[in-house]
Amino acid sequence: xxxxxxxxxxxxxxxxxxxxxxxxxxxxxxxxxxxxxxxxxxxxxxxxxxxxxxxxxxxxxxxxxxxxxxxxxxxxxxxxxxxxxxxxxxxxxxxxxxxxxxxxxxxxxxxxxxxxxxxxxxxxxxxxxxxxxxxxxxxxxxxxxxxxxxxxxxxxxxxxxxxxxxxxxxxxxxxxxxxxxxxxxxxxxxxxxxxxxxxxxxxxxxxxxxxxxxxxxxxxxxxxxxxxxxxxxxxxxxxxxxxxxxxxxxxxxxxxxxxxxxxxxxxxxxxxxxxxxxxxxx
Amino acid sequence: xxxxxxxxxxxxxxxxxxxxxxxxxxxxxxxxxxxxxxxxxxxxxxxxxxxxxxxxxxxxxxxxxxxxxxxxxxxxxxxxxxxxxxxxxxxxxxxxxxxxxxxxxxxxxxxxxxxxxxxxxxxxxxxxxxxxxxxxxxxxxxxxxxxxxxxxxxxxxxxxxxxxxxxxxxxxxxxxxxxxxxxxxxxxxxxxxxxxxxxxxxxxxxxxxxxxxxxxxxxxxxxxxxxxxxxxxxxxxxxxxxxxxxxxxxxxxxxxxxxxxxxxxxxxxxxxxxxxxxxxxxxxxxxxxxxxxxxxxxxxxxxxxxxxxxxxxxxxxxxxxxxxxxxxxxxxxxxxxxxxxxxxxxxxxxxxxxxxxxxxxxxxxxxxxxxxxxxxxxxxxxxxxxxxxxxxxxxxxxxxxxxxxxxxxxxxxxxxxxxxxxxxxxxxxxxxxxxxxxxxxxxxxxxxxxxxxxxxxxxxxxxxxxxxxxxxxxxxxxxxxxxxxxxxxxxxxxxxxxxxxxxxxxxxxxxxxxxxxxxxxxxxxxxxxxxxxxxxxxxxxxxxxxxxxxxxxxxxxxxxxxxxxxxx
Numbered sequence: 001x002x003x004x005x006x007x008x009x010x011x012x013x014x015x016x017x018x019x020x021x022x023x024x025x026x027x028x029x030x031x032x033x034x035x036x037x038x039x040x041x042x043x044x045x046x047x048x049x050x051x052x053x054x055x056x057x058x059x060x061x062x063x064x065x066x067x068x069x070x071x072x073x074x075x076x077x078x079x080x081x082x083x084x085x086x087x088x089x090x091x092x093x094x095x096x097x098x099x100x101x102x103x104x105x106x107x108x109x110x111x112x113x114x115x116x117x118x119x120x121x122x123x124x125x126x127x128x129x130x131x132x133x134x135x136x137x138x139x140x141x142x143x144x145x146x147x148x149x150x151x152x153x154x155x156x157x158x159x160x161x162x163x164x165x166x167x168x169x170x171x172x173x174x175x176x177x178x179x180x181x182x183x184x185x186x187x188x189x190x191x192x193x194x195x196x197x198x199x200x201x202x203x204x205x206x207x208x209x210x211x212x213x214x215x216x217x218x219x220x221x222x223x224x225x226x227x228x229x230x231x232x233x234x235x236x237x238x239x240x241x242x243x244x245x246x247x248x249x250x251x252x253x254x255x256x257x258x259x260x261x262x263x264x265x266x267x268x269x270x271x272x273x274x275x276x277x278x279x280x281x282x
Numbered sequence: 283x284x285x286x287x288x289x290x291x292x293x294x295x296x297x298x299x300x301x302x303x304x305x306x307x308x309x310x311x312x313x314x315x316x317x318x319x320x321x322x323x324x325x326x327x328x329x330x331x332x333x334x335x336x337x338x339x340x341x342x343x344x345x346x347x348x349x350x351x352x353x354x355x356x357x358x359x360x361x362x363x364x365x366x367x368x369x370x371x372x373x374x375x376x377x378x379x380x381x382x383x384x385x386x387x388x389x390x391x392x393x394x395x396x397x398x399x400x401x402x403x404x405x406x407x408x409x410x411x412x413x414x415x416x417x418x419x420x421x422x423x424x425x426x427x428x429x430x431x432x433x434x435x436x437x438x439x440x441x442x443x444x445x446x447x448x449x450x451x452x453x454x455x456x457x458x459x460x461x462x463x464x465x466x467x468x469x470x471x472x473x474x475x476x477x478x479x480x481x482x483x484x485x486x487x488x489x490x491x492x493x494x495x496x497x498x499x500x501x502x503x504x505x506x507x508x509x510x511x512x513x514x515x516x517x518x519x520x521x522x523x524x525x526x527x528x529x530x531x532x533x534x535x536x537x538x539x540x541x542x543x544x545x546x547x548x549x550x551x552x553x554x555x556x557x558x559x560x561x562x563x564x565x566x567x568x569x570x571x572x573x574x575x576x577x578x579x580x581x582x583x584x585x586x587x588x589x590x591x592x593x594x595x596x597x598x599x600x601x602x603x604x605x606x607x608x609x610x611x612x613x614x615x616x617x618x619x620x621x622x623x624x625x626x627x628x629x630x631x632x633x634x635x636x637x638x639x640x641x642x643x644x645x646x647x648x649x650x651x652x653x654x655x656x657x658x659x660x661x662x663x664x665x666x667x668x669x670x671x672x673x674x675x676x677x678x679x680x681x682x683x684x685x686x687x688x689x690x691x692x693x694x695x696x697x698x699x700x701x702x703x704x705x706x707x708x709x710x711x712x713x714x715x716x717x718x719x720x721x722x723x724x725x726x727x728x729x730x731x732x733x734x735x736x737x738x739x740x741x742x743x744x745x746x747x748x749x750x751x752x753x754x755x756x757x758x759x760x761x762x763x764x765x766x767x768x769x770x771x772x773x774x775x776x777x778x779x780x781x782x783x784x785x786x787x788x789x790x791x792x793x794x795x796x797x798x799x800x801x802x803x804x805x806x807x808x809x810x811x812x813x814x815x816x817x818x819x820x821x822x823x824x825x826x827x828x829x830x831x832x833x834x835x836x837x838x839x840x841x842x843x844x845x846x847x848x849x850x
Contacts, residue, residue, distance in 0.1 A: 124546035
């Protein structure tokens, strides 16, 4: 625990601001969700996500300059990036979808990511190894973390759907009208977004691997699990076309898909085959 | 999913098809479909074992012939059903599900280990795992058959829905499924026509062929040599290092009682640095930063006795010519030499000349003086004797000897040449209730400062790891030098379809470079397929069409024989 406290004290103002902003977003959206007249809290909550976005972009910019390389190398840095992608995506989502419970979930999740980042804080800035010095590094990582963020929203919607399958909320359409939507409907949209981003990440990764090693695919454990999580959603998209694929099944499958992604991101060191992987966080 | 009908119930006879005993496979439960697929893959695995384990060509090829006959019979009797089934959503889900399961197994079971390691790791389970083909799953025949089935299912789906898929709103879905064929086709081309291997070169050497790495799982095929038709020569090998950096590092004792680095700070004037132990109110702030600190005593003289017997008076930071093209560079002076056990570096325990030592580099005609190893020459008689310097002892030590003449002046730290050997920081250490203390911390040779119980602050160099590996290669074709290019990790050289990747180096041999060589005509095909997959997916999702492209009317009639409806 002293390690955690010491790491916390070492975080800069950008980081701490983002952490507080996530807490504020979590609280405000929770209030918006439970109150009948929650509009005010809702608006304040989205401002909090805006603050978190600015603070995390500030954090990453300063760290990029200080490190002299993109700040996406260590687990700590990637957790910050994940939190930033979460906040940015939610600011974008908020323009069309006013879903208080998802705002609350995202706020608390972003806070959780930063708490975990503190626990895993770097003792020093690590140099970028040769294999990562590539123009593909930034797009590969950023696209993946936006994909993870989209899948998190799908996961949160799936939980909400299981809890309140009938609940509906307002969606602003592109033409400016208002439409009703269920959690299951929103879940499907975020899966579509996530699937495109996961596909992009996979493709960029393969193209990069070829430039670095001469192979598109080497059956590295992380590659394999990226394929597994991609397949879960590819199967989901196919199953949807058949009959008898209910929203409940879809929700459970989304939860499973999020679990595979969480494992792909954080669980690689648990695998016996991790020794030979090029992707395991130290 | 689908309510499972009881087994393969025969379907109503359709007028257009000889389908008296046609079973709608996709209407079976996923468990039954899965068992069917598993049976097929098991048969493939059995064939692989017979083919690879048997020494007799007769046995091997009869097994292949038997499999071919079985497949032909299956296709004749059930070809139409199979064709129909492959275009269903169920077939797509099942094959992708099987790929998912295999991929997971490939990360849980260790892959492609030497047999004795398997036996040690898995004991009695090693044999069954091997028999099931799970120990090298991604090269197993059944896995390749599965890839083939996925390609086939994609192809049949495309063909059977071609009219609908060619509409604009379905083009993305078409592209995504075509991309599966393109990627797998490219990979197949690479597997058949490609070759891969390593070329190990010393500077000046060249090679025009490489040993083909035997493809895994193909123990019957020897690799052989691949003739490139031209030669590749290694002109130069260079390591890039990250810029030299000196930082403050805080070390704390961990549970095992060992000091572990827990935090670092960049040296900036005015910064508060270090992470004191909890409850310890010590504060360390940076007063000034010196690019190269040199300790001198006014009037002191540093004398080096050369192997020939003559004496050389030297100044810190300067380089001197010796006989035979050799040079000596004097990097630093440590007044009180000692070894620090935390950081395992040479330090000066104090500023008093108790154990004076000179840090020097001695370059020869072959070695640049700046690249030469740093060594210490000791000024005290007993130290010289112990280290065997100046002709003392067993002759293993340096033939140079250092003599220190203290003089009478005051000691002072001055700034030496910029970019020099020993960057330093002067810090103020404040303990509550004690007078402020000023300490000079040199990057190369200062002992750490205490920051309370079990905690130290050290100023030293950041581990200077390698940034990149560079090989300058020249392609020589028909006696002519065609191309010269510097390659590094992530920047390969391609010449006439042969790609050279920087892949290996030897820390003990600066003239060696290892190149991975890849000949793969399928690579551009795969790359095209990958981007097609992405663009197709993007298009499909942007149009957000959840409906399955409709079957053509005539096809729907055929499908009706297999209880149309499940297909949409």
